[in-house]
Amino acid sequence: MPGLLLGDEAPNFEVDTTHGRIRFHDFLGDSWGILFSHPRDFTPVCTTELGRAAKLAPEFKKRNVKMIALSIDDVNDHLAWSKDINAYNGDEPTEKLPFPIIADAKRDLSIQLGMLDPDERDKDGMPLTARVVFVFGPDKKLKLSILYPATTGRNFDEILRVVDSLQLTAKNKVATPVDWKRGDRVMVIPSVPDDEAKKLFPEGIFTKELPSGKKYLRYTPQP
């Protein structure tokens, strides 16, 4: 079965990109990484997504996350499309984006990573890539994956939000509740006993009373 599951190591593929040839592990170095795929160059939803990703690039950089996109066209198409993306953003229509786009014209990598959308096909009947997001940790292991069909654009603010959660929960024995955003209170994870939690979270723990009498809803300020 092609594809990647949480905890899998990123394959160390070698590919052509708009920033030259890369080996994926060298590209990632010791950073976090986000790899996001697109159905095709010169398509409307993808253009809005890449425009937003370019605008948010400084936010990903602040969080030490290397960005890389993928689309199933060649480097020349990607460079020409980049001009449109910059123009869409209201910027100079140059070929330069703040992240590389992988050229996967033969779909080799899309197949290996399980990215194809069987419901969306090109004029030759070949499947297009879905909107996949993979977030890799500094250990190059998959920490999060999101899979949207080609017809539904992603929310890149949400991707930044989940990066904040992933980075926080990688360092602390906490989890982030529904709709959490940076600075909100967090939850102590169930495997931490109360006496350990008191030591780990000196700012205090608030436990919400529940009809079951079970004391599992434990909040603490964001460490």
Ligand code: BEZ
């Ligand atoms: C788009 O990016 O607009 C798109 C691409 C493939 C199928 C549907 C929409």
